[in-house]
Amino acid sequence: MGLSHSAARLTYSAAIDSALKYIGKDREKNLIKLVDLTEKFMGGNFSQNTYDAIRKIICGKDSKWMRYTNKLLDELSPNVVKMTALNLGYEAAFNGTKTIRKMRELHKCNIPWLILMDPTSACNLHCTGCWAAQYGNKLNLSFDKLDDIVSQGKKLGIYFYMLTGGEPLVRKDDIIKLCKKHHDCEFHAFTNGTLVDEQFCRQMDEVGNLSLSLSLEGFDEVNDSRRGEGVFDKVMEAMELLKKHGQLFGLSICYTSKNYRTVTSDEFLDMIIEKGCRYIWYFHYMPVGNSAAAELLLDPDQREYMYHRVREIRSESCDKLIFAFDFQNDGEYVGGCIAGGRNYFHINANGDCEPCVFIHYSSANINEVSLLEALKQPLFMAYHDGQPFNSNHLRPCPMLENPELLMSMVEKCGAKSTDLESPETVEHLCGKCALYASEWKSRADRLWEENSHFGGTKYMNEKDEIKNA
Numbered sequence: 001m002g003l004s005h006s007a008a009r010l011t012y013s014a015a016i017d018s019a020l021k022y023i024g025k026d027r028e029k030n031l032i033k034l035v036d037l038t039e040k041f042m043g044g045n046f047s048q049n050t051y052d053a054i055r056k057i058i059c060g061k062d063s064k065w066m067r068y069t070n071k072l073l074d075e076l077s078p079n080v081v082k083m084t085a086l087n088l089g090y091e092a093a094f095n096g097t098k099t100i101r102k103m104r105e106l107h108k109c110n111i112p113w114l115i116l117m118d119p120t121s122a123c124n125l126h127c128t129g130c131w132a133a134q135y136g137n138k139l140n141l142s143f144d145k146l147d148d149i150v151s152q153g154k155k156l157g158i159y160f161y162m163l164t165g166g167e168p169l170v171r172k173d174d175i176i177k178l179c180k181k182h183h184d185c186e187f188h189a190f191t192n193g194t195l196v197d198e199q200f201c202r203q204m205d206e207v208g209n210l211s212l213s214l215s216l217e218g219f220d221e222v223n224d225s226r227r228g229e230g231v232f233d234k235v236m237e238a239m240e241l242l243k244k245h246g247q248l249f250g251l252s253i254c255y256t257s258k259n260y261r262t263v264t265s266d267e268f269l270d271m272i273i274e275k276g277c278r279y280i281w282y283f284h285y286m287p288v289g290n291s292a293a294a295e296l297l298l299d300p301d302q303r304e305y306m307y308h309r310v311r312e313i314r315s316e317s318c319d320k321l322i323f324a325f326d327f328q329n330d331g332e333y334v335g336g337c338i339a340g341g342r343n344y345f346h347i348n349a350n351g352d353c354e355p356c357v358f359i360h361y362s363s364a365n366i367n368e369v370s371l372l373e374a375l376k377q378p379l380f381m382a383y384h385d386g387q388p389f390n391s392n393h394l395r396p397c398p399m400l401e402n403p404e405l406l407m408s409m410v411e412k413c414g415a416k417s418t419d420l421e422s423p424e425t426v427e428h429l430c431g432k433c434a435l436y437a438s439e440w441k442s443r444a445d446r447l448w449e450e451n452s453h454f455g456g457t458k459y460m461n462e463k464d465e466i467k468n469a
Ligand code: SF4
Pocket: 327, 336, 337, 338, 339, 356, 357, 358, 359, 396, 397, 398, 399, 400
C-alpha cells in the first residue's frame, strides 16, 4: 500500500468506524466492505480461500458463524469490537506477522506471535494442587519489566500478550496501565474471575484491548471442591457483570478423566453461553509437578471422546453459538507444538523464560537477558530445530506424547527446573507420561489416518521453505 505504519493504522481504523456506524442498517454490505479492505491491506498474509470463505459466511445469513458474528456485533461494546479488530487483526495478524517472518529469517530462531507472562505468583484463592498457592506473593514482574518486554516484543513484531499467574488481576491496576500504554497491542488475561467488579469492567471498556478467560472446572460442587466454597457463584457474577458491560470473555477449562464429560455437556455449554461466554479454551490435564496426580490423565477412549466432541461443538449442525478450541487435539490447525517461541512462550513471575506454560525448564531469565537472547537460549533452539515433534499432530507434545524428546532436550541443553518450591527432574516428569504416550499412540495414529490432514502437510512445507530460505 506504500503507507507508513501509523497512516495505515489510521486508514484501517477509519474504515472500521464507518463499517460499525452503519452495521445496524446494512450489515452484510458493510462487513463485505471490511473484508475487501482487509484483503487489500493483509493480502498475502492469508490465502485467497480464507477471504472467500469469510465472504461466503457473511452472505449465508443463517449460517452458524454468521449468527455468532451478529451476536458479537449486537452485544459487545463498540470500542471492544473496534480495538480487537485493530489490534488482533491489523497489528498482530497483519503488521506483526510480516515483521515476525522477517525477524525469523534475520535471527534464525523462533519469534512468537504471542507472549504469555505472569505479572505475579500471588493468588487470592488456594486451589488444591496449584503451584500459586505455594509460591504466594513472593514473585512479581514489575510494571517497568512488563512494559520493557512489550516494548522489545513490538520491535520483533509481537502485538499479542497473554497474562496468567498466580492470579493476574491481583495486579489489575498495572494491567490496565499496560493496556493504555500499549494501546496498539491486544491483551488477554487468564483469571479465576473473582476480582472482576464494576469498576474493572468500566476500565476494560475504556481501554478496549483486554479480554478474559475465566477458569471453571464444572458445576458448583466439582468446581468449589478444588477452588473453594462460593467460587462458582463468584465466577457467575463476574460473567454477568462482563456481559452487562459488553466485554469479550470466555472460559479456560482444564479437562481431566473426571470432568471431561461435564465440561462438554449440552447443559454446561447452554449455561455459559447464556452467561455471555464467546469461546472456550479446553486444556488437556498435564501431570506437571512432583505431586501431580497421574490418575487425572485421560485414557484413549476419553481423549478420543474429546476429539470428536469439540469438533461436533464447532460444527454447523451443532446449535451452540460458542467457539471451542482444544489445546491438545487441535494441533493439526497450528502445525503441532506451538511452544519454545514458535508461536508462543511463557515468562513466569520470576522472569524465567520457559518454552511452554506446562514445561518448567529454562536457562534464560528476562531480568538478565534481552527478549531476543531468551529466544535464542539452547532449549528454545532445540524446540526450533525439533518442531514439529511428530508428523502426527495428535501427538504434538515433547512431554505428553513424546516424553523421550523433552528428556533429551532438557538434558542436552542443561536447562534447569524453574519450579522454586519443589524442583521436578525431567525424568520424573516424563516418567509420568510414558505409559500415557504409548497407550495413546495407536489411537492417535488411527484418528490421524482417518481424519486429520489439514495442517500437517502445510506446515511441513512452510517449515521446509523457512529452512531453505
Ligand atoms: S510443549 Fe506441549 S503443551 Fe506446550 S505447546 Fe507444545 S505441545 Fe502444547
